[in-house]
Amino acid sequence: MKFADFVSRGAIRAQLKALDKEGAIREMVQSLVESGKVDAGEFESIVKAILKREELGSTGIGRGVAVPHTKHPSVDRLVGTVAVSSGGVDFASLDGETVNLFFLLISPPDRPGDHLRALENISRQLRDDTFCRFLKQAKTAEEIQQLLDEADNNQFGS
Amino acid sequence: MSDAAVTRTVLVANRAGIHARAAALIATLVRRFKARVEIVKGNARVEGTDVLQILSLGTGQGEQLSLEATGEEAPQALDALEDLFIGKFGED
Numbered sequence: 001m002k003f004a005d006f007v008s009r010g011a012i013r014a015q016l017k018a019l020d021k022e023g024a025i026r027e028m029v030q031s032l033v034e035s036g037k038v039d040a041g042e043f044e045s046i047v048k049a050i051l052k053r054e055e056l057g058s059t060g061i062g063r064g065v066a067v068p069h070t071k072h073p074s075v076d077r078l079v080g081t082v083a084v085s086s087g088g089v090d091f092a093s094l095d096g097e098t099v100n101l102f103f104l105l106i107s108p109p110d111r112p113g114d115h116l117r118a119l120e121n122i123s124r125q126l127r128d129d130t131f132c133r134f135l136k137q138a139k140t141a142e143e144i145q146q147l148l149d150e151a152d153n154n155q156f157g158s
Numbered sequence: 159m160s161d162a163a164v165t166r167t168v169l170v171a172n173r174a175g176i177h178a179r180a181a182a183l184i185a186t187l188v189r190r191f192k193a194r195v196e197i198v199k200g201n202a203r204v205e206g207t208d209v210l211q212i213l214s215l216g217t218g219q220g221e222q223l224s225l226e227a228t229g230e231e232a233p234q235a236l237d238a239l240e241d242l243f244i245g246k247f248g249e250d
Binding site: 056057058059061062063065067069094112113115116117119120122123124126127 | 173174175176177178179181182183185186208209210211212213214215216217218219
């Protein structure tokens with residue numbers, strides 16, 4: 001699976017304003033509403049589901065990366081977005097570091113395979129330090145998109 | 159402390175496979191032991207303490223992983239990990 005298969009182009013955000021976990025999640029889900037990938041009427045329900053998942057254990061998986069996610073019946077295919085926070089967000093990560101790089105995923109129920117392949121792609125690409133560093137330094141959505149496209153075209157190591 | 163690795167093969171039985179929470183449980187468990195645990199799938203070998211690396215294996219239901227541990231508490235670490243896999247990470 002490639003980034004292009006699940007990252008919604010219009011929803012990418014380079015400068016997250018939020019300073020806390022809930023605010024960051026709200027901003028990213030809102031970006032999916034604005035890009036037409038998620039129904040505005042489902043906004044609160046999706047945010048609540050993602051926050052509930054965070055209660056089971058933070059999706060801040062270390063190295064300044066978080067993958068907040070949920071299953072939700074309002075989507076019929078995997079939708080996702082990428083966001084960067086230059087200041088960092090306290091996400092109660094496993095390694096205690098703040099998070100600069102977010103991959104938010106919303107999956108249809110009963111499609112664990114797609115979710116797993118998206119996580120595999122994200123984590124495999126992020127093992128490349130150059131890709132990871134460039135993403136965290138990106139200042140515009142266009143820069144992020146370009147980096148994702150380059151990763152999809154195997155221009156970073158892994 | 160012995161350098162000889164102890165190994166064990168585990169089956170991923172839970173429906174969702176090794177997703178973020180399962181990977182976090184593995185990494186958190188490994189950190190509790192005086193042992194280094196590597197997880198091997200095919201040609202890929204990753205650190206058992208690194209969630210990002212574990213997720214990069216993309217392991218789904220029905221797949222097998224090889225666990226290789228070294229260090230003072232290597233056998234105990236593998237026992238605990240095996241229980242986690244058998245218990246399907248508390249899922250299903």
